[in-house]
Amino acid sequence: MAPAQAKPAPAKARARDLGITFGGETGPLNAITDVSGVLVGHTTLITGEGRLLMGKGPVRTGVTAVLPRGREGMSEPVFAASYALNGNGEMTGTTWVAESGLLSGPVMVTNTSSVGVVRDAVVDWGARHGLGWELGLPVVAETYDGILNDINGFHVKTEHALRTIDGASGGPVAEGNVGGGTGMICHGFKGGIGTASRKLPEALGGYTLGVLVQCNYGSRRLFSVEGVPVGEEIRDLQPCYTGSEAPSSPLVRDMRPCAQSASLTTSTIPEGMGSIIVLVATDAPLLPHQLERIARRVPLAIGKMGGLGEDYSGDIFLAFSTQPVKPPADSPVARVSSLDNGHLNPLFEATVQATQEAILHSMLAADTLTGADGIRVFSLPHDRLVEAMRKYGRHPAPARARAE
Template sequence: MTRARSFGLPMPGTPGPNNAITDVPGVEVGYTTLISGDGPLRPGAGPVRTGVTALLPRGRAGFLDPCAAGMYSLNGNGEMTGSHWIAETGALTLPVLITNTHAVGACHRGVIDWSLRERPDAREWMLPVVAETWDGYLNDIDGDHVRPEHAIAAIDAASGGPVEEGSVGGGTGMNCYGFKGGSGTSSRVVEYGSDAFTVGAFVQANFGSRRQLTVRGVPVGADLADDNPIEDDDWLAPPGSGSVIVVIATDAPLLPGQCTALARRVPMGLALTGTYGGHSSGDIFLAFSNANPGAISGGFPDPEPRYDTLRFVQWNQINPFYEAVVQVVEEAVLNVLLAARTMVGRDGLRSPALPHDRLRDLLTARRLL
C-alpha cells in the first residue's frame, strides 16, 4: 500500500508508529467492505461497491464511557447523526460509524444492536453517531445492501495497529478530486511540556474537482486533467460537489470546546490539498478526546449528584494541536489518493486511480521529490 511518506512526499511533523488514528491509545478501527457484481445497474441487485467503517474511541472495553467531543460543519449537505447532542453536552458515546448516504439507518440500528449484545443492561437510551458520503456513481446506492449485521461486523473487526486505506469500508465506492477516493488516516505526536500526546485523523474522502488537486503546494490537477470520466460525464452534479467526513482523535486532555476548535481546523488541512468546500458538498467534522476516563457525563444522571473533575490543556498552549490537525488531515487525504486503485462499478462507470508515475514526474520537475 503506497502512502504519502513511502511515495517520498516531504510531510511535516512526527507521526506515531502507524501514522494512523489508532496511534491514539485506545482508538480502534474496523471495516466491512462490500464488493460484488458487474455490468448494468439492477436496483436491489447491484453492482455493489460500498461498506462500513467503525471507529471506537475507547475500544470495546470503554464504549459506554463518554469522551469530550465537538463537531463542525463546513457545508451541511450531509449527515452526522447525534451531532445535536454533542453540541449540547460535549459528550460522545458509542462507536462512530461512516458509510454511504442511504445506509445511515442500517448502521444506526447496527450500533444499537451491537451495544445491546455487548451490554444487555445498557437499555435506557442510545444516540449513535453515524456519518455518510455518497457513493452512487459506482454503487447501487438505493439497493439496501448495507444491513445492520454489516455494521456489527465492522465494529467486531475493529482493532488497533495499522489501518488499511483506499477503497475499503465506508470509503469503498468514493471518489476524490476526480480520482478513486476512499478511506485514509494519519497521526502526529505533539509535545506538551514533559508529556507527549497523539493527534490522529480518519478521512472518508469523496470530494474535490480534478483541477483543484494540489500536492504539497504543487498544483497538479490541471496537468492530470485527462482520463477524467467522473467529471467528463457531468451526469449528476457539478465537479467537486462530493463530500468528506473527518474524525479527529487525541489522547490530550481537552474540554469539549477545545475539541470543537480542533474540528474547526480541519478545513485548513483539506484546503492544502486544493478544495475550497464547494456548494452541495457535505463537509462535516468530529473531534474527540479520550482522556479523562469516567469524567465526562452526557446521558442519564448518576444515582447521586457528584462533581466531575477535568484536566485540560491550557487554551493559550493549544496551537501545536491545531497545527497537528492541519497536518494529519492533509496527509490522510494524500494517503487516500495514493492507496486507492482504479475501480469499475455500476453501468461500467470507472473511477481511475491517481497515476503515480505522472505525479512523480510533475513533483520531480518542481523539485519536491
C-alpha cells in the same frame, strides 16, 4: 452477500514512502490507531458488474467504524465536538454531542442511503450488550457513493454494521477501497478511507493526534499537494464508462467511453458534488469547546488540498479526546484536565498536517475501480505524482531512501 474483510496492512506506498510529509512527526503507524485505545474496523461489499439494476447491483460500498475507547470502553463517553464546513450531508447524533459535549459508542461511516440501517444497528448492538441507554443516539456519518454503487439498493445490512464493530482492532488501518470508502471518489481519482497521525515533541506535551477521513470530495483542477497543482499536471485519467451504453444516472450525463479517455482532460462528473468526513482523535486533555476549535482547523487542510466546501458537498468533522471523563464511583464530580489555550497551536498544526496526509493516503492506497454501469474511476498514479512534485521542486528523498 458475504462481505469481503479488508486486510489490515496497507499494501501500497504511502506519502512518506514517496517523500511527501506535510511536516511534523508521525506516530508509529501514522494512523488514528496511534491514539491509545482507538480501534478501527471495516466491512467491504463488492459484488456484481455491468449495468445498474437497483436492488441487485453492482455493489461497491461498505461500513467503517471508529471506536474511541475500544469495545470494552463502549460505556464510557469521551469529550467531543463537531463542526460542518458545508452541511449538505449527514452526521447523526451531533445534536446531543453539541448539548452535552460527550460522545458515546462508536463513530460509523457509510454511504448516504445506509445511514438509517447503520444507526439502528448501533442501537441494536448497545441493546444486546446492556448499553441501550448509552448508545441510544449514535453518531453515523455518510458520503455519497452513487456513481459507482447501487446506492439505493440498500445493500448495507444490520449484520454488516454489527460485524464492523465486532471486528474493529488496533494496529495498521486499511485504506483506500475499503469499508465506507469503497465506492468513493476524491478529486476525480479513486478515493476512500485514509488515515494519518502526528506525535508532538515532549517539550510540547508529547501528545498524539490521529485523523481518519472518508474522502469523496473535490475537483481535479484544484487538487494540490504541498502547493503543487497536481490536478493541473494530471488532467487525464478522468472517470469514464467501459460498456457500450452511456451510464443511466443523469449526474454523469457528460461521461465519455473509456476508449476516448486518453484524450479527455476535463471533468466528467459534476464539480462540487461529494463530501468528506473527518474524524480527529487525540489523547491531549481537551474540553469540548477546545475540541470544536480543533475541528474548525480541518477546513484549512481541505483548502490546502483544493477543496472549497462547495454547495453540494457535505464536509462534516468530529474531534474527540480520550482523556478519562467519568467521576469516581463515590462522587458525582469528575476531575478532568484542560490544556491551556495558549498551548493549542501545535495541535492545530498537527490537525492540518495529518488531515492533508490522510486525504492523500486515501488516494494513494485506492485501486482503480469499475462499478455500476461500467463506470471506471482511476487511481492516482504514484509515479506521475512524484514527477509533478519534482517539477515544482517539492520532492525530497523518500523516507525509505533516506533510511538506507
